[in-house]
Amino acid sequence: MAKYYIRKVAGFLVTLFLVSLLTFAVFQILPGNPALVILGVDADPAQIQQLEDEMGLDKPIPLRFLEWVGGLLRGDLGTSYRYHQPVSQLIGNAFGVTVQLAVFALILTALVGIPVGIWLSHHSKKPYALPVSMLSQLGLSVPAFCFSVLLINIFSVQLGWLPSMGYTPFSQDPVACLKSLTLPSVAIAFGSAAVLIRYVKVSVIQQEHQDYVKTAQSKGVPARKILRSHVLRNSLIPVLTIFGMTITDVLGGSIIIENVFSLPGIGKLVSTSINSRDLPLIQGLVLYLAIIVVVCNFLVDVLYSVIDPRIRLK
Amino acid sequence: MMQKRILSLALALTLLVAAFAGCTGSGTGSQSSTASTSQTSTDSGKETLVRMNIGSEPDSLDPWQSAASDTEAIMHNVFEGLVLYDETGAIIPGIAESWDISQDGLTYTFHLREDVTFHNDQPLTSADVLYTYNNLAGMGGEKAVSSKFENVESFEAPDEYTFVVKLKEPSAGFLSLNIIAILPEGYEDQATAPVGTGPFKFVEYTPSQRVVLEKNENYYNKDRMAQVDRVEFYIMTDSAAVVSALQSGTLDIASIDADDASVLESQFDIYNSPQNMVQIFAMNNSVAPFDDVRVRQAVNYAIDKDQIINTVFGGYATKLYTNFSPVMGVYYNDQLEDSYDTDLEKAKELLKEAGYENGFEFTITAPANYQAHIDTAQIIKQQLEQIGVTATIETIEWAAWLEDVYSNAQYQTTIVGLTGKLDPDAVLGRFKTDYPKNFFKFSDDEYDQLITSALTEQDEQTRIDDYKRCQEILTQQAAAAFISDPNLVVASRKDLKGYTFYPVTFHDMTKLYYEG
Numbered sequence: 005m006a007k008y009y010i011r012k013v014a015g016f017l018v019t020l021f022l023v024s025l026l027t028f029a030v031f032q033i034l035p036g037n038p039a040l041v042i043l044g045v046d047a048d049p050a051q052i053q054q055l056e057d058e059m060g061l062d063k064p065i066p067l068r069f070l071e072w073v074g075g076l077l078r079g080d081l082g083t084s085y086r087y088h089q090p091v092s093q094l095i096g097n098a099f100g101v102t103v104q105l106a107v108f109a110l111i112l113t114a115l116v117g118i119p120v121g122i123w124l125s126h127h128s129k130k131p132y133a134l135p136v137s138m139l140s141q142l143g144l145s146v147p148a149f150c151f152s153v154l155l156i157n158i159f160s161v162q163l164g165w166l167p168s169m170g171y172t173p174f175s176q177d178p179v180a181c182l183k184s185l186t187l188p189s190v191a192i193a194f195g196s197a198a199v200l201i202r203y204v205k206v207s208v209i210q211q212e213h214q215d216y217v218k219t220a221q222s223k224g225v226p227a228r229k230i231l232r233s234h235v236l237r238n239s240l241i242p243v244l245t246i247f248g249m250t251i252t253d254v255l256g257g258s259i260i261i262e263n264v265f266s267l268p269g270i271g272k273l274v275s276t277s278i279n280s281r282d283l284p285l286i287q288g289l290v291l292y293l294a295i296i297v298v299v300c301n302f303l304v305d306v307l308y309s310v311i312d313p314r315i316r317l318k
Numbered sequence: 319m320m321q322k323r324i325l326s327l328a329l330a331l332t333l334l335v336a337a338f339a340g341c342t343g344s345g346t347g348s349q350s351s352t353a354s355t356s357q358t359s360t361d362s363g364k365e366t367l368v369r370m371n372i373g374s375e376p377d378s379l380d381p382w383q384s385a386a387s388d389t390e391a392i393m394h395n396v397f398e399g400l401v402l403y404d405e406t407g408a409i410i411p412g413i414a415e416s417w418d419i420s421q422d423g424l425t426y427t428f429h430l431r432e433d434v435t436f437h438n439d440q441p442l443t444s445a446d447v448l449y450t451y452n453n454l455a456g457m458g459g460e461k462a463v464s465s466k467f468e469n470v471e472s473f474e475a476p477d478e479y480t481f482v483v484k485l486k487e488p489s490a491g492f493l494s495l496n497i498i499a500i501l502p503e504g505y506e507d508q509a510t511a512p513v514g515t516g517p518f519k520f521v522e523y524t525p526s527q528r529v530v531l532e533k534n535e536n537y538y539n540k541d542r543m544a545q546v547d548r549v550e551f552y553i554m555t556d557s558a559a560v561v562s563a564l565q566s567g568t569l570d571i572a573s574i575d576a577d578d579a580s581v582l583e584s585q586f587d588i589y590n591s592p593q594n595m596v597q598i599f600a601m602n603n604s605v606a607p608f609d610d611v612r613v614r615q616a617v618n619y620a621i622d623k624d625q626i627i628n629t630v631f632g633g634y635a636t637k638l639y640t641n642f643s644p645v646m647g648v649y650y651n652d653q654l655e656d657s658y659d660t661d662l663e664k665a666k667e668l669l670k671e672a673g674y675e676n677g678f679e680f681t682i683t684a685p686a687n688y689q690a691h692i693d694t695a696q697i698i699k700q701q702l703e704q705i706g707v708t709a710t711i712e713t714i715e716w717a718a719w720l721e722d723v724y725s726n727a728q729y730q731t732t733i734v735g736l737t738g739k740l741d742p743d744a745v746l747g748r749f750k751t752d753y754p755k756n757f758f759k760f761s762d763d764e765y766d767q768l769i770t771s772a773l774t775e776q777d778e779q780t781r782i783d784d785y786k787r788c789q790e791i792l793t794q795q796a797a798a799a800f801i802s803d804p805n806l807v808v809a810s811r812k813d814l815k816g817y818t819f820y821p822v823t824f825h826d827m828t829k830l831y832y833e834g
Contacts, residue, residue: 035721040725041717086375097525
């Protein structure tokens with residue numbers, strides 16, 4: 005067991021190092037001087053010079069990478085070129101927003117996806133199920149961006165119930181915070197719930213054709229109990245996989261959704277940092293994303309073994 | 319089974335179409351319902367609030383580290399210089415209530431107001447001015463943060479409220495340099511908590527979200543006192559989001575894309591004015607075939623600017639003939655306004671003379687983040703096809719554009735907007751042979767000479783004539799195809815009045831007030 009963890013952690017650290025090295029290298033090759041991008045075409049040559057000095061762009065490239073790694077080992081991710089703030093602080097703030105968005109969206113996804121999936125698995129042949137499957141088909145095919153525009157039009161522009169943009173911190177005004185996160189969460193949940201519905205439905209149907217269900221039925225176990233204590237537990241495995249992927253996805257920042265709703269989350273930070281060639285911030289975000297992926301995968305692995313004790317971490 | 323699949327597919331398609339119809343239909347259908355929501359948001363309370371958009375993240379809140387015109391447009395509410403500018407671009411008193419210029423034009427004596435305090439309650443004296451200018455020019459052991467003050471011989475602060483500048487050479491453009499912000503001596507946190515003397519105080523900046531300012535109750539100039547209590551600038555990169563934010567009452571006033579004006583005009587007041595920008599189709603004067611003036615002229619004759627203005631900017635743009643917008647007032651040369659009327663025959667003739675009877679092929683390198691420039695490129699491509707010239711449009715990322723095109727002039731042609739400045743030298747100086755970012759690779763001896771002499775010229779009329787001649791040279795030499803000054807289009811709540819345009823981008827929040 006200990007060996008398993010050591011190998012996992014070692015593999016993870018090597019991956020992180022290679023990913024950082026690669027990102028660093030790519031941004032050396034890409035055209036674009038961060039000082040010029042930040043200051044724009046009206047910049048005074050003296051200002052560009054000063055900013056370049058401040059960023060340490062005059063130092064040789066390998067040295068800059070080593071300095072960055074050194075800082076990292078001391079727990080210092082450096083200072084963003086663009087925002088003149090510590091990278092860890094910027095990512096921390098954005099993470100706060102993205103986590104709230106993720107939790108909200110995932111609760112909606114689960115609340116809609118699981119019951120509707122189970123319901124559909126039993127009723128999919130009935131004519132009245134058609135609108136529901138069509139809606140889930142729609143969720144799969146309509147891009148989240150387009151759906152966001154539709155939501156904004158209905159709930160912000162027409163009805164005026166919810167804001168179309170911006171974010172209010174929870175500590176400042178909990179109600180306004182929930183309001184500001186509702187539309188983006190719904191936009192994300194619409195697509196992910198549609199995926200979840202399909203997986204739950206297929207998975208439940210598959211399980212219900214298994215022998216153990218027939219055995220239970222012949223024993224006289226009520227259908228409801230079969231579903232709850234046997235079928236559901238077994239159908240959760242693929243569902244968990246999808247759920248894990250969705251969490252990773254949302255925590256990694258929904259670039260489009262966050263831009264449409266002007267939310268200051270990870271996705272927005274990713275797009276600005278790349279556009280402005282803000283290397284320290286990009287490096288920090290790459291680390292963050294790698295960690296999120298690894299942690300989420302790990303948690304999913306652990307949950308597998310909780311749901312199905314036959315699965316062991318090897 | 320098959321039938322059922324077809325049926326469900328058909329139904330799904332219907333739903334999808336309905337959804338899209340909802341997307342587009344609601345733009346016009348919403349007009350009656352939103353008027354009420356946008357009224358309620360701010361009027362009732364005692365504190366008045368104005369919410370506006372800005373299109374990009376501030377580059378830095380510290381004026382010494384900032385160059386972006388979007389940042390200046392909002393931070394000029396917080397910071398002030400010795401002098402200010404009015405709606406016509408004329409220099410008016412700011413922190414300095416008056417100034418004297420010596421006979422030889424070398425000594426400027428500024429008399430400071432005695433009632434100015436910084437937002438941190440520190441009174442402003444000549445020591446702060448001296449500190450600011452020493453840093454700007456890199457004097458008194460400081461490192462220069464601006465290269466515009468190289469002409470300065472010395473700064474002095476003979477008493478608490480007098481500041482004297484001695485120049486090496488007389489410079490007619492010097493006065494307008496003094497709109498630059500005065501900062502409090504010894505204050506180190508400008509980048510995070512900026513402190514100025516302006517009519518608004520800085521409150522907060524949340525990266526990728528907003529910048530908040532509040533009224534400076536202690537502002538010294540009662541005529542420029544803010545009329546609203548609080549201003550919030552939301553950083554919004556998506557123009558569709560700006561429209562829905564206006565319609566849903568989340569913004570009170572916004573600068574919008576010209577295309578969106580027609581959607582908003584029934585619910586909002588739409589203002590527009592040239593913004594002193596030159597949208598330019600730049601041809602690299604140093605590479606063939608554009609090194610031949612006849613080819614550049616032919617391109618100028620082939621381009622129909624009106625078509626671009628009407629298609630790309632919905633008519634909200636001002637036609638240009640040289641690298642200068644008419645908002646520059648006295649310096650603008652209005653004699654050039656009949657040059658290069660679209661004439662395909664003449665264009666073909668010029669191409670023939672230049673030896674390109676059968677046309678040629680070239681690339682337009684357009685910055686990918688500016689849709690208007692890409693759209694313009696499409697139209698120019700079509701227009702040039704009529705004279706047998708074939709263009710390929712290549713879009714590149716802004717960062718790459720700045721490096722390849724702007725800094726290294728590695729391109730054939732490009733389209734970009736050059737933002738205007740109050741000083742004609744800053745606008746026309748871009749075409750001087752030795753200007754570091756002369757990416758047009760334009761070079762003309764007479765031009766260089768005029769630009770240099772106009773800078774030190776004492777007689778205002780001669781200086782005006784010099785700049786007018788410079789504009790004429792650019793037109794005659796067809797240094798580029800100067801297309802238009804895309805107007806700044808602003809949509810404002812009907813009860814929010816007073817938005818004022820300046821010859822440079824400045825959202826003057828002191829002028830805004832709610833009616834009733």
